[in-house]
Amino acid sequence: MIREYVYRGFERFWHWTQAGLILFLGVTGFEIHGSIRFFGYEQAVRYHSIAALSFLTLIVFAIFWHFTTGEWRQYIPTWTNLRAQVEYYLLGIFHNAPHPTKKTVLSKLNPLQKLVYAGLKALIIPVMVVTGLLYMFYRYPQRNEVLSLNIGSLEVIAVLHTIGAFLLLSFLAAHLYLITTGRTPSSNLKAMITGYEEIPQDHEVAAAAHIASEPVPSK
Numbered sequence: 036m037i038r039e040y041v042y043r044g045f046e047r048f049w050h051w052t053q054a055g056l057i058l059f060l061g062v063t064g065f066e067i068h069g070s071i072r073f074f075g076y077e078q079a080v081r082y083h084s085i086a087a088l089s090f091l092t093l094i095v096f097a098i099f100w101h102f103t104t105g106e107w108r109q110y111i112p113t114w115t116n117l118r119a120q121v122e123y124y125l126l127g128i129f130h131n132a133p134h135p136t137k138k139t140v141l142s143k144l145n146p147l148q149k150l151v152y153a154g155l156k157a158l159i160i161p162v163m164v165v166t167g168l169l170y171m172f173y174r175y176p177q178r179n180e181v182l183s184l185n186i187g188s189l190e191v192i193a194v195l196h197t198i199g200a201f202l203l204l205s206f207l208a209a210h211l212y213l214i215t216t217g218r219t220p221s222s223n224l225k226a227m228i229t230g231y232e233e234i235p236q237d238h239e240v241a242a243a244a245h246i247a248s249e250p251v252p253s254k
């Protein structure tokens with residue numbers, strides 16, 4: 036085993052802040068929706084707006100970080116091993132089968148994670164942001180530029196925003212279970228707190244060998 040620095044400082048800050056904000060947006064959002072009662076409607080609306088603006092700010096920094104570090108490439112979906120990964124979570128995991136994907140610093144996500152995280156980043160979160168902003172502008176239509184959007188009805192916006200909220204919170208629940216399925220039940224959690232993870236040496240060596248064997252691009 037080698038102790039590898041897998042998750043950098045900003046990555047961990049972004050991960051935990053995003054998790055907290057999504058949970059808080061879920062609670063305040065479902066209070067606005069009328070499903071629960073916690074802060075009171077008026078406060079829930081105020082808190083939801085503040086959290087939404089914080090979320091948007093975080094997203095801007097996260098996009099910048101992903102592109103400047105090249106980490107966005109970790110999320111490019113792949114079919115390789117996808118089926119094996121799904122079978123592992125449905126069956127193999129209950130029989131102590133080996134993990135079909137070997138984690139390395141250069142490839143942190145398994146094929147199912149790549150697919151799901153890419154879907155969140157490219158589809159669900161953008162839908163939440165766009166419908167959330169339209170919702171905001173519709174609710175506070177005194178701004179001139181907002182009136183020019185000429186939104187006729189809240190219905191489609193509200194339904195899409197609520198479906199997105201269900202999907203995000205379902206993802207959060209599944210994610211909580213899946214973080215316990217690492218090398219040990221707490222190894223994934225510890226890695227996202229400290230940044231360090233114990234990775235079998237042969238995985239890293241294999242990953243390095245794979246890179247070394249790639250042809251060097253000609254100029």
Ligand code: HEM
Nearest residue numbers: 060061064065067068080087164167168170171193200203
């Ligand atoms: C940048 C992102 C977001 C923005 C701008 C935003 C904005 C809004 C606004 C303006 C409302 C209506 C408040 C009112 O009635 O006055 C709302 C409702 C709601 N939001 Fe968000 N929101 C965002 C993200 C989220 C997230 C991530 C979740 C859940 C995880 C969520 C869940 C909800 C729910 C469930 C409602 C109630 C929908 C309904 O009953 O029609 N929102 N949001």
